[in-house]
Amino acid sequence: MAENQSMDTLQAPGTVFFIFGATGDLAHRKLYPAIYSLYREGKLSEDFAVIGVARRPRSPEEFRSDIRESITEFCRYKVNNEEEWNRFVQHFEYKSLDINNIDGYVELKAQTEALEQRFNIPGNRLFYLALAPELFGSVSLNLKKGGMLDSEGWHRLVIEKPFGYDLPSAEELNAQLNQVFKEEEIYRIDHYLGKEMVQNIEVIRFANAFFEPLWNNKHIANVQITLSETVGVEERGGYYDHAGALRDMGQNHMLQMLTMIAMEPPSRLLPEDIRDEKVKVLRSLRPYQSSDEVRDNVVRGQYTAGESGGKKLPGYREEDKVDPNSNTETYFAAKLWVDNFRWAGVPFYIRTGKRLPVKTTEVVVEFKNMPTNVYLGQRHSLQPNLLVIRVNPMEGIYIKINAKNPGTESEIKPLAMEFCQSCQVGINSPEAYERLIHDAAHGDSTYFTRWDEVATAWSFIDRIAKAWAESPGDLRTYPAGSWGPQEAQDLLAKDGYKWWPVNGQEEDNVIWIKG
Ligand code: BG6
Numbered sequence: 001m002a003e004n005q006s007m008d009t010l011q012a013p014g015t016v017f018f019i020f021g022a023t024g025d026l027a028h029r030k031l032y033p034a035i036y037s038l039y040r041e042g043k044l045s046e047d048f049a050v051i052g053v054a055r056r057p058r059s060p061e062e063f064r065s066d067i068r069e070s071i072t073e074f075c076r077y078k079v080n081n082e083e084e085w086n087r088f089v090q091h092f093e094y095k096s097l098d099i100n101n102i103d104g105y106v107e108l109k110a111q112t113e114a115l116e117q118r119f120n121i122p123g124n125r126l127f128y129l130a131l132a133p134e135l136f137g138s139v140s141l142n143l144k145k146g147g148m149l150d151s152e153g154w155h156r157l158v159i160e161k162p163f164g165y166d167l168p169s170a171e172e173l174n175a176q177l178n179q180v181f182k183e184e185e186i187y188r189i190d191h192y193l194g195k196e197m198v199q200n201i202e203v204i205r206f207a208n209a210f211f212e213p214l215w216n217n218k219h220i221a222n223v224q225i226t227l228s229e230t231v232g233v234e235e236r237g238g239y240y241d242h243a244g245a246l247r248d249m250g251q252n253h254m255l256q257m258l259t260m261i262a263m264e265p266p267s268r269l270l271p272e273d274i275r276d277e278k279v280k281v282l283r284s285l286r287p288y289q290s291s292d293e294v295r296d297n298v299v300r301g302q303y304t305a306g307e308s309g310g311k312k313l314p315g316y317r318e319e320d321k322v323d324p325n326s327n328t329e330t331y332f333a334a335k336l337w338v339d340n341f342r343w344a345g346v347p348f349y350i351r352t353g354k355r356l357p358v359k360t361t362e363v364v365v366e367f368k369n370m371p372t373n374v375y376l377g378q379r380h381s382l383q384p385n386l387l388v389i390r391v392n393p394m395e396g397i398y399i400k401i402n403a404k405n406p407g408t409e410s411e412i413k414p415l416a417m418e419f420c421q422s423c424q425v426g427i428n429s430p431e432a433y434e435r436l437i438h439d440a441a442h443g444d445s446t447y448f449t450r451w452d453e454v455a456t457a458w459s460f461i462d463r464i465a466k467a468w469a470e471s472p473g474d475l476r477t478y479p480a481g482s483w484g485p486q487e488a489q490d491l492l493a494k495d496g497y498k499w500w501p502v503n504g505q506e507e508d509n510v511i512w513i514k515g
Contacts, residue, residue, distance in 0.1 A: 012038070012441035014047035014121040016112055020139060021130035022052025022094065023066070026160065031130060032067045033075035034433040039088050040077045043438055046087075049115040052094045053108070063094035076431065091119065099131075099139050105146020112148070123151030126440060128158040137176030144180045158187040158440050161252050162243065163449075166465065167458040174451055183451055187440045192253040192361075193447035194432030194439075197391040197421070201260040201363070202274075204389065204397065211387065212265075214367065216342045221384060222495070224349045224364040225257055226502050228356035230308065232480070233330070237321030244328040246300075246468075249352045251461045255282065256449065257391075258348055261363060262338050271446040275453065282456040286337040287463055294467035295474055299487040301331035303355040306480030313355060313480035327472045330354045333488035334464070335495075347495060351488055355480035360503040361391040383414045386500060394503070396420040400510070414510045 017035065019027050038044045052063055067089060071079060079085045095111060097104040116123060127143060129136055136159055149155050157177065164170025177186055192198055205211055214220070227249055233240040240248065259278040266273035288294045304315040317324050331353030338348060367385040386400040398418035405411040439447060468474065476485035483489075483499075492498055501507055 010438075010442065011042065012044050012048065012438060013124055014119070015049075015124040015126050015441050016115060016121055017048065017050045017437075017441075018053055018108075018125065018127045019050060019130060020053045020099070020128065022063070023054040023056055023058065024130055026130040027052070028066070028070045029074050030431070030433040031128065031437070032070040034431055034437050036071045036075050036088065037077055037430065037434050038438055046091075047119050047121050048091055049112075049119050049121060050092045051108070051112065051115070052092065053097050053099075054094075055096065055098060057096045058094045060092075060094055064089045064092055067092060099135060099142065102142060102146050105142050105148055109147045109150075112151075116151070121153075123153030124155075124441075125149075125151060125153065126156045126158060128437075130160060133160075133162060133164070133173065137173060140177050140180040149180070154185075154443065155181070156185050156187055156440055156443070157181045158189060158437075160189050162247060163188055163252075163454050164458065165243075165247065166462050167455060170454055170458050174454075184445070186451075187436075187445060187448040188450075188454060189436060190252045190256050190447075190449050191432040191436065192256055192391075193449070194434075194436040195391055196430070197389055197395045197397075198257060198260060199435075199447065200397075201257075201389060204387075205261075206265055217344055217346045219367055220346055221366045221368045222347045222349060222492075222497055223258075223261055224366070224492075224499060225254060225261075225351070225362075226364075226499070227254060227257075227350075227352040227361045228358055228483075228502065229352075229354050230356065230359045232303070232313065232316070232355050233319050233322065235320065237319050240330075241322045241326055241328050245330055245332050245352055245354070246461060246464060250332060250334075250350070250464075251457050252449070254350045254352060255285075255457045255460070256453075257361075257363060258336070258338075258350065259453075261365070262343055262348070264342070271444060274446050275450045279450065279453045279456055280340075281338060282453060282460065284338045284340040284343075285460050286339045287460060288467070291467040291470055294464055295471070297336075297491070298332060298334040298464055298467075299476060299485055299491055300329035300468060300474060301353065301476040301478045301485040301488070302326070302328065303330050303353075303480040304477045306355070306478075306482060308355070308357065308481030315480065316354075327475050329468070329475060331356075331478060331484045331488075333484065333491055335491055347497075349492055349497075349499070351484065351499070353478075353484050356483060357481055358503040359393060362502045363389040363391065364500045364502075365389075366497070366500070382412065388500070390420075393422070394420065395422040403511075405511070414507075415513065416510050417513045417515075419515050 019031055021027055035050060095108050129139060143149060164173050205215060259281040262281045263277040266277045302316050306313050316322060316330050317326055333351035336348040365387040369384055382402050388398050390396045396419050398416050400414050400416045402412050403415040405413040476487055478484045
């Protein structure tokens with residue numbers, strides 16, 4: 001996309017979208033609703049088609065009724081015009097396919113060409129693999145062997161995380177994909193990068209004279225990123241017990257948010273310039289050199305039985321498909337250093353966990369205290385200024401400053417001024433998957449992770465995983481419904497800081513102005 005074009009109004013080029021894993025949860029909850037929203041917003045016009053691909057047989061009618069269900073349940077737009085619905089759903093077809101059988105791909109090719117002709121689509125094909133990662137390599141190879149990449153237009157592969165289990169397995173997967181697709185044709189999803197407020201970080205930073213001049217180690221004391229969830233592992237015990245919080249959230253969402261906070265301003269707002277800056281941040285992360293360093297800087301925990309909202313909750317080891325002796329972490333908190341000129345000396349604290357008290361993702365930037373001065377310092381203990389970016393599920397920002405308590409002579413109080421974006425925009429804020437599918441159809445890879453980002457993130461994470469594997473005894477526990485192990489509080493306390501309350505939890509003594 002040209003630098004000055006707006007994605008908000010741009011129509012996607014004529015494309016066939018292939019959803020591999022068409023009967024799965026992701027397609028049902030996220031992908032079909034996203035496609036319908038794009039259609040309703042005029043970002044998809046009539047020159048598109050969707051082919052749902054999965055093993056189980058499904059008649060076209062059954063498939064279309066699955067899609068209707070998914071949209072009724074999960075889409076921010078509701079169907080309110082049957083004529084429009086029929087126009088939309090006629091673009092959907094289904095193909096039952098054994099993904100290891102080449103003949104199936106040859107049939108898929110014929111089906112695709114017929115649809116391309118019918119909807120006047122110039123051979124652009126986007127393959128979305130909502131599948132188990134072990135299948136990515138063989139599906140890609142079979143797409144090629146089956147002639148699916150022989151059309152005139154472009155071909156793009158969109159894949160879900162996790163991209164590998166560690167650096168060696170990610171390298172192997174990447175090599176497999178590269179036999180078929182070039183790096184610029186591969187769109188690795190990290191859905192956090194599609195979130196409104198994660199994308200807003202760039203704007204808040206680079207469009208405000210308030211912030212960018214202060215965005216460095218002279219003025220910022222520390223940065224805190226919290227990604228807390230109330231859910232446990234639900235029906236994903238099998239996957240999660242193998243992955244754990246570090247791989248499931250740390251290697252991707254948390255490090256990606258950190259790069260958005262810490263990167264240098266890119267020279268141009270083009271995908272490669274932005275991704276170049278992000279990967280520099282990952283390369284600047286100070287690697288932990290020993291197991292002791294890992295122990296001092298990273299806390300890992302697993303939830304035990306507990307309670308939340310009056311409901312009794314089982315411990316992790318009692319969850320379905322989880323090893324009863326599992327040492328997998330459901331929580332981790334870490335102190336990271338970005339060793340570059342801008343950030344030298346500023347700790348970045350990150351934490352994530354399942355079965356915590358609230359569902360929220362927030363970034364807190366804590367500014368350094370004012371130098372004590374005669375006027376205020378002796379009589380008042382001032383609180384630091386904060387900039388808080390609320391990513392999920394509430395979207396917004398607030399700043400916390402010090403001001404005179406109205407009506408008093410000289411009492412100073414913290415004043416939090418909040419812009420609650422989700423209160424204003426509500427249901428109209430696009431879902432991450434809408435943006436990402438739209439971007440991929442346009443060939444805009446800004447908010448997808450490039451191979452060097454993935455590899456650099458793994459090499460940082462692998463050191464932690466290795467240290468943990470060597471000392472399983474470091475695993476702490478926390479009751480479900482609590483804020484995680486005490487050691488995570490100590491991590492900040494040692495440095496004279498604390499985790500700031502998240503989710504708008506109001507501290508005493510703060511005056512809130514909400515908008
Ligand atoms: C996924 C993880 O990538 O992100 C899940 O695999 C996690 O374990 C989810 O629950 C959180 O995403 P969101 O958008 O609900 O915060």
